[in-house]
Amino acid sequence: MFSPHGIKLAVYLISSYFGDLNAKVCECLLRRGTQPLAQVVRFTELSRENVRNCLLVLIHHNCVQAFAVQQEGGFGEAPKVITNYMALFDNIIHKLRFPKFIEIVSEELGKECEEIFEGLLQHGRLSLSQIIDRYKQTSNQGDSSADAARDSFNRLVNTKFVERCPAPEPFLEPLTEEEAAAAKKRGAKSAKIQAQTMEQRALTAAAPMDSLRFLVETDTWNDSVEETDKKTTDVTCGTKRKQDNLESNTELLSTDEKKVLWRANFEEFICRLRHKACVANVKVRINNDAAIVLAATLELSRHSETKLRIDNSVPQSINAIYDEVIKREGGLGMDLERIRASLVELGCEVPLMAIDETYSVDLKNIIEQARIEEVESIVLKRYGREAYRMFRLLSKADRLLETDKISDTTFVEKKDAVKILFKLWKDDFLEMKKVITRGTRQSEFLLWKINKQSLWEHVLDEMYHAALNLRLRITHEQEQEKEILQMPRDKLVGELGDRYKRLRKVRITLESSLMNLDDALMLFHDF
């Protein structure tokens, strides 16, 4: 389900944040898929108590989601309700990007919001009163700070950077007979999809309704509002608890229900970063004007986006785009003609009729271009210029091409061409097909093609591998220089000082590379 090195990286991240036991439980869930507590206990060979505690920690940090399903009982037995646990791979990997998320908050909302947000990331989930208490402790401003904290918090929720936590344990209704029959009809292939959607169904069931998701009670002392809210949550949770006759697994999740818990809304950040990445790519690939226009269009489109990963930006009228463009740095001098020209460069078509002139940018295409560029630069580095030329030929053609055709078009000696193509094929960058003609003379042709879908997966896996390597090397370098790090700063002179400086430089290089690599990870996984 997940790429092998992706799992390794996720497990390493968990182990470095929460220790080895948590990592073990997490690995079990990632490798073996969604499963109930009993199975985790069996596979990890840890004590029940340990596994419970680990799951608690992981749930609290949004790395695991629990959900209940009804399982058919044995002969003559009533159906049972079982609590399953699923690892949230994306949320684990998001730990790499916390600095980026914090930066976005700090840029947009300022220092106070940043502090609150950072606390949320550190603790996974917090209630509003906890957030306010934390804020009071750090700011030392007395009672007035509570209002400031509440203000900042409201701003975080309004910008959708923070959301209500999902339901602790949603109950998935068993499929009705009709649905089951329909699934059967679709055969084995769709059965696989069905199995996948069980996790997705759980996530959707757990997610709070949109109206509730970003709702802060305006007045927390107003009992009536809180009361009704409590009631609704109590009722839903209560019914679930009654159904849960297996064992009190839910006890695990019995965080204080009286308080609404909040957490960072990763989706919003991914959406912002996706837009940023698109703009950055366009800036390099096309020009600055196009980047400004795209940024403006996306800013307008963001508020009405309904899906996480939209393929096309929401259509915007040329006037709205113009108004947004001139607000931006460097956009003041642009007129409608230049904006139209940039939109055309972005792949939009100018409508024939002037009435209702709206534009929608194909974001999927921009993302695809960025991916191709990334892979191309890997090919150039690893296999050289001639391979790069051939690879670009194949990626542009997007169909099977014959060896001779490739070598002729790219001006590479036939012998070398075959060698390079085989090397690329061996490393899974290309697909090869052999065609044998049986005419008067039997001859064999080799045809080559890039299969983008499988190549993207392959590259993503290598990237996870590389990210893990960077992390491991950082730890390694630090361990090597342990003695220096433990020494007081003023003693670090001469050779020791140089070693300290070197370590600093190494860490900066490695960590900044990791942050950049993470951009690429998002490009291939989240965007």
Place this chain on the structure above:
Amino acid sequence: MSRSSEAAAMKRKRPNMDSSSQGLVDADRIVLDVVKSKKNLGIWVAEVKKEAKLAPTVVDKSLASLVKKKLIKQVVNIQSKGRKHYMAVEFEPSEELTGGAWYSDGNLDKEFITSLRDLCLKVVEVLKVATAEGIHDFLKKRQAAKCTNQQVAEILNSMVLDNAVIEVKSTGLGEYHCIPVGSVCYRTASGAASGAALGTGPKTIGPMASIPCGACPRISLCTPNGIISPQTCVYYTKWLNFEF
């Protein structure tokens, strides 16, 4: 070929053939006819032996003597360089044999290709936007290079693959005003300011390609604590070797 033209060819050639094959032994004459029948395609020694229906040693001897008499010549076949190919002196090797205009003596003429590439790049820089024909005309007028339209188009195509120039469709407006709308033209990769130092190639080096793992041919063998591992990786050590 129709019968009449074949006859005409025979007629025209006969006196010539007679004169050249005069004083040849029978074996030589048979071999010469076989070689000549292949015209500009040439023939492989083994095939001569098969078609002439003579003893291999005899064929070898005849071929040697015919070469000496300058009636046939040895040519290189790009498809199989190891095999000896022969052709009558009056023919020039066909494209299938030579590999086309880009080959000289059976090898890719890299010098010619690079010089033509550089020329084309310069022309594109001067003209800003140009079609393949436009560039060819420009070169022809200044007698800068001897090449065909087709060759220029092929070179430009490879330059697009190298990201040295980009392919655009003319809009007929602005700098495209003298180019018909919709025709394919070429321009230097704009916005390549950051990539200028690289000359050609991608405009940015991706984050994966800028760390050792991105260029590592052994990444599939690399595991933590394995024989190849990030802790012991030589590429990493080289990369992180800062001088003081």
